[in-house]
Structures are given as structure tokens and as C-alpha cells.
Amino acid sequence: MGNPSDPGQVEKNREQELIARAQKGDRSAFAVLLREHQDEVYTLARRLVGDQHLASDVAQEALIRAWRALPKFRGDARLSTWLYRITVNTAWTHKKRAKRHQGASIDDHLELPAPVDAGHPEMAGEILELRERLRLALDRIPDAQREVVVLKDIYGWSHAEIAESMGISVTAAKVRLHRARGRLAKDLEETA
């Protein structure tokens, strides 16, 4: 047990209490958890499927699935990690159904943090340009490869976590990442 006066621990305890209540069917407790995590879920959905309307549907379905599966949540992982996994699975199912949405831009309306070198306008401009090229390059790689790059390089998941979430082997996840990074490097070089 952590220090009960530690703000992080207090927050963790509060979330655990809400989870326990929601697991017993308390929907008001689930609504609080939903409000706290919906942005994270939606952001991941946007990155995985691109289209904002499809992402909204994915987020909705993921959160409904989370409610149904909540009694099975044992608390081994953080709630946000568990929600991410559900979102990845949901996005995967949705994308199979909605191929027509492919090709939408993955970060069309995502605001990235201001460049670190904001004091140096020439460098800030360079970073912004790089980000735009990166966004377009990510759009161009195949869905399966993009998902692995998003989960590994943006969210920092392990190969094992990616493999489990996507229902593929660890080797397949590594191969996809390897190919995706190669394509990204080549693509960015060509557009430089």
C-alpha cells in the first residue's frame, strides 16, 4: 500500500473505489470514469482509424464494451491501459467493417504541443514542417503497419502488448514495425 496522504495514491484509491462501484453496476460511478477517460480513448481511436466520425463510433463502442467487461477487470493493469486495449480491439473490428473510411488523415485535427525550440523561430518552423510531413507519411503507410507504429512509437507499448491486442504473434508485430519504420524513413526522405 502507498502513502494514503500522497496525492497520487489518493487519486488511485478514488479511481479504485469508482471501479469497484461500477463493477457492482453503479452507472453513476461508471459515468465519472467515462468522463475522465473518454478523451484518451477517443484520441487513440482517432490515431488508429483516422476518420473522426468513425473514431467517435469506435470510442462509443469501446466504452460500452468496457462497461460490459468491467466485472472482469482485475486491476492488474491501469484502467487507461485496459481501456486502450479494448479500443484497439474495437478499432480493429470497425475497420474490417468500414474499409471505405480508409485513407482519412490520422492527425488531421490533432494539435501537437508547441515545438520545444519556440525561442528559435527557424527551428520551430522546421519542427512544424517535419510534423506535417510525418503526419502525411503516417497516412500513407498501410493500416496494419500504422497501428503498430502508433502503439509502439507514440504510446510506448511493448511488442508483446501490441501482439496480444492485435491478435498477432510478437514476431509479426516486430516485422510490421520494422517495415513501417523503413517505409516512414523512405517516405520522409523522398518528401524532404
Added chain:
Amino acid sequence: MSVVCEMAAPFIANSAVDGGEVLPLFRSHTATCLKCQARHAAMARIARELAAMGSVRVAAPTDLEWRVMSSLDGELAVSRSWSRPIAWLAAVLSMTAAVLIWKLIPRRA
């Protein structure tokens, strides 16, 4: 760009992103190839930018919470309706009526 540069590209990308060494097979080539070194440096910057994306949150649509909670309300309403004896009785009566109609309708030989 040489064939070796092409083959080395994904390994250089992996090395730049993960911070590890380039595969030994390509190490001597990378040490002397300016193109591959430039690619390594570019990919390292890309890795930093990808990691920066991780801290960005997009606000969920304002109606997302309402949509989720409404769906849950709907599910609950359906499950509750089935738990009511009257709903069961209505279902049984409907099925009985359907079977009777099916039996009573004259059929062609």
C-alpha cells in the same frame, strides 16, 4: 542510393528509434555512408516527434458521454423488460398465437 542503403533502411530506422546499434551486417556500411547517417539522424528526430504525440489529447465529441450512457440505459431497459413477468407472458402468448395461426391456416395439397 545503393542497394545496401535500401536494405539497411529499416535497420537504421529501428536503431534510431530504439536507440540500439545498427545490425552488425550494415554497421561498417553505415559508418562510412553519409546518406545512411543522415537517414539515422532524420529518423531519430522523427522518433522524438512521434513520442511527443503521445502527450497530445484530443477532446472527445461533446455527445460521446451521452451516447454511451444512453446505450447503457437502452440495454438496461431491454434486460429489465425481460425480467418482468408480464413481458414473459406476452412473449409466450405471442408465440402460442403464432403457432395456432400456423396450424389453422389451410394448406394446399
